[in-house]
Amino acid sequence: MTRQLDPTRQLDSSGATPTVAGPAAGPRHGQSTIRRRSIRDVALLAGVSVGTVSNVLNNPSLVAEATRDRVQRAIDDLGFVRNGSARQLRAGKSRAVGAIVLDVANPFFTEVTRGIEDRLREANCLLVLCSSDDSVDKEAHYLGVLEEQRVRGLLITPATRDVASLERLQKLGTTVVLLDRTSPTPDLCSVAVDDVRGGELAGAHLLEHGHQRIGFINGPRATRQCADRRRGLRKAVRAAGLDPDKVIQEVTTQTLNADGGERALHTLLDSAAPQPSALFCVNDVTALGALRGLQRREVSVPGDMAVVGYDDVEFAAMLSTPLTSVRQPKYQLGQAAADLLLAEPHTHHQQQVFHPELVVRESSEPIVG
Amino acid sequence: MTRQLDPTRQLDSSGATPTVAGPAAGPRHGQSTIRRRSIRDVALLAGVSVGTVSNVLNNPSLVAEATRDRVQRAIDDLGFVRNGSARQLRAGKSRAVGAIVLDVANPFFTEVTRGIEDRLREANCLLVLCSSDDSVDKEAHYLGVLEEQRVRGLLITPATRDVASLERLQKLGTTVVLLDRTSPTPDLCSVAVDDVRGGELAGAHLLEHGHQRIGFINGPRATRQCADRRRGLRKAVRAAGLDPDKVIQEVTTQTLNADGGERALHTLLDSAAPQPSALFCVNDVTALGALRGLQRREVSVPGDMAVVGYDDVEFAAMLSTPLTSVRQPKYQLGQAAADLLLAEPHTHHQQQVFHPELVVRESSEPIVG
DNA sequence: GACGTACGGTGAAACCTTTCAAAGAGCCCG
DNA sequence: CGGGCTCTTTGAAAGGTTTCACCGTACGTC
Numbered sequence A, B: 001m002t003r004q005l006d007p008t009r010q011l012d013s014s015g016a017t018p019t020v021a022g023p024a025a026g027p028r029h030g031q032s033t034i035r036r037r038s039i040r041d042v043a044l045l046a047g048v049s050v051g052t053v054s055n056v057l058n059n060p061s062l063v064a065e066a067t068r069d070r071v072q073r074a075i076d077d078l079g080f081v082r083n084g085s086a087r088q089l090r091a092g093k094s095r096a097v098g099a100i101v102l103d104v105a106n107p108f109f110t111e112v113t114r115g116i117e118d119r120l121r122e123a124n125c126l127l128v129l130c131s132s133d134d135s136v137d138k139e140a141h142y143l144g145v146l147e148e149q150r151v152r153g154l155l156i157t158p159a160t161r162d163v164a165s166l167e168r169l170q171k172l173g174t175t176v177v178l179l180d181r182t183s184p185t186p187d188l189c190s191v192a193v194d195d196v197r198g199g200e201l202a203g204a205h206l207l208e209h210g211h212q213r214i215g216f217i218n219g220p221r222a223t224r225q226c227a228d229r230r231r232g233l234r235k236a237v238r239a240a241g242l243d244p245d246k247v248i249q250e251v252t253t254q255t256l257n258a259d260g261g262e263r264a265l266h267t268l269l270d271s272a273a274p275q276p277s278a279l280f281c282v283n284d285v286t287a288l289g290a291l292r293g294l295q296r297r298e299v300s301v302p303g304d305m306a307v308v309g310y311d312d313v314e315f316a317a318m319l320s321t322p323l324t325s326v327r328q329p330k331y332q333l334g335q336a337a338a339d340l341l342l343a344e345p346h347t348h349h350q351q352q353v354f355h356p357e358l359v360v361r362e363s364s365e366p367i368v369g
Numbered sequence C: 001g002a003c004g005t006a007c008g009g010t011g012a013a014a015c016c017t018t019t020c021a022a023a024g025a026g027c028c029c030g
Numbered sequence D: 001c002g003g004g005c006t007c008t009t010t011g012a013a014a015g016g017t018t019t020c021a022c023c024g025t026a027c028g029t030c
Helices: A039-046 A050-058 A065-078 A084-091 A107-122 A136-148 A164-171 A195-208 A224-239 A258-271 A284-296 A314-318 A330-342 B039-046 B050-058 B065-078 B084-091 B107-122 B136-148 B164-171 B195-208 B224-239 B258-271 B284-296 B314-318 B330-342
Strands: A096-101 A126-131 A153-156 A175-179 A189-193 A214-218 A248-252 A278-281 A306-311 A324-327 A351-354 A357-359 B096-101 B126-131 B153-156 B175-179 B189-193 B214-218 B248-252 B278-281 B306-311 B324-327 B351-354 B357-359
Touching: A039 A050, A039 A065, A050 A065, A084 B084, A096 A107, A096 A136, A107 A126, A107 A330, A107 B107, A107 B126, A107 B136, A126 A136, A126 B107, A136 A153, A136 A164, A136 B107, A153 A164, A153 A330, A164 A175, A175 A330, A189 A330, A195 A214, A195 A224, A195 A278, A195 A306, A195 A324, A195 A357, A214 A224, A214 A258, A214 A284, A224 A248, A248 A258, A258 A278, A258 A284, A278 A284, A284 A306, A284 A314, A284 B314, A314 B284, A330 A351, B039 B050, B039 B065, B050 B065, B096 B107, B096 B136, B107 B126, B107 B330, B126 B136, B136 B153, B136 B164, B153 B164, B153 B330, B164 B175, B175 B330, B189 B330, B195 B214, B195 B224, B195 B278, B195 B306, B195 B324, B195 B357, B214 B224, B214 B258, B214 B284, B224 B248, B248 B258, B258 B278, B258 B284, B278 B284, B284 B306, B284 B314, B330 B351
Parallel strands: A096 A126, A096 A153, A153 A175, A175 A189, A189 A351, A214 A248, A214 A278, A278 A306, A306 A324, B096 B126, B096 B153, B153 B175, B175 B189, B189 B351, B214 B248, B214 B278, B278 B306, B306 B324
Antiparallel strands: A126 B126, A324 A357, B324 B357
């Protein structure tokens, strides 16, 4: 994750007005459009055949220098730009790669997307981005349109468990890579992050610091990520020779946001017989809510309560008490996915698993002195 | 901004591990690919001409029902999917729309993008997303590739001031809409948010609450957004019959992040002769840093200092002291841009300007009692 | 029974590029 | 001087779809 924030990044602006201003400029008539020049026009102007023009573009070494220059000048004079559709029709494949994620606006996918895009640009490909919102319908819609476009490859965080249609696509020549999901079959590539390991890291960290009672604010256990992180946490406890059911006090929130986190915190502290001395939140947003609740209850962090989040979102490091969190290599995940997709020949189907990393900050540091 | 956060949105995970795990599954050979079926295959199987198959697909009403069914069955049996390249070649235009933004990973553009995508999906179009990173080179690269693809339209936050190449594109039949930038010429559509107004809103709000000395943490004045917001703030002060130079104490930070904000805050408070009672930060991230600094200095918010940010980013509402902020209609901005692009015929060039909105929260509320 | 009409369906052209066999030009060597 | 060689260039085919002028057929009308 070496990408740095540029000034613009910081200057993003977000606010909302439901009222559209729209003092539109007076109606104006657009100029009539100019005809696009084709390779024929170039050939005509340069006095060569279309085959030669094509060679200048694709195999310049086959063309004599004088001719090459003449053709190039004609291209420049006419402002000729190759027609991608025609090229693709001939080639049978396009330079576009489709990516279907759950939500482009989700900061996780946003970073992943950026990793994908940067790799694709290097390979001179374009990224077609689609949000499925975890809806099977939208996913099917996009799959259809992307198949029509004969995209060169497809990166997808599937909304369905069923990967049959993806395998069909792959057999038809479209490389498929699963994103943030391990492939259930060995015939598809996939890249994912080990959430069990992430939970384990958080648990081990807190246990190392001597915490004997750990509060755990979890989300719906039906969500794979929640289930996996929980499994990791319990694994860490067992590894320390302790009983997860005794050490961990788990509270679940259906809404994985700040309010849900704060509510869960109050539930936890109001009911827990021996109060926990540490808190693990299934993601940073719930952790933020929990921190707010702790402040209201005048429980100091990390003095009275150590807190660990998950995701390491942008604001985690910026809080008054910087938050310890489990970081996932989002950007690299995207890069790796793109790399697998672009790899030629695409005959080996890899299931890559990335390791999360614990970023220790003030919120979980033992008080010195 | 009615889009709600779904659980997945919250479950986003972000952390980074520089070490790739990659215990790849054993090499496996991909199955040989199957030939794609064309409209000819369908015609053959259904015993009709290709023209009829095309009509079934595009003008079903022209085809007798019995024939239509027979053709449809053939299509289903063969798993035929239209070839987009061929269609586009014929039509001269594709179903794809290009969007060149400064950075997909920037939360502002992320939301804008989502607005664009949703509209395009309704119009059965695809979104090709590109990040220019404000680099003229990358922008030119993407412009070239998108032109080759003959995208139906282009949404762009230009890195260059020069819009000549965009006007050329438009004359060649590619609709162009400027994003978050007012068009310098009446020949291009544009959508933008009024940053002057935003600064004005923030200023007026603080003045209304009786603040006579306002600290202003600004970014590089060369940045349009910073300059505009500053202008708005000063305008509000003048409108209240006061002298901006007396009321406003401005500090500039080159880095628009939390650390820059905190540093600027300390500079401000260490030097300001009469201490300000209110603080306006040019964006929320710097405001977050300023809040951190205020906490360190044990200045209470809003008791001793009212604080207003800009952008209304996700975390603004989640802070211990929820932050008053100027919100921009990001999602609607994207929708409006897409609408302008899709409008037929594209002869009127509108310059739409959206209004920002002040979201008042605890950080600027007068202490009651 | 000839004619007009409406309906279904046909087949070829057009869209623009790439590829490839083949032709042409120039040259060397025997 | 002819054969063989290399270096350039050519021209046509192929790729899949849409469009459109046109052809048949069946039916109703005079």
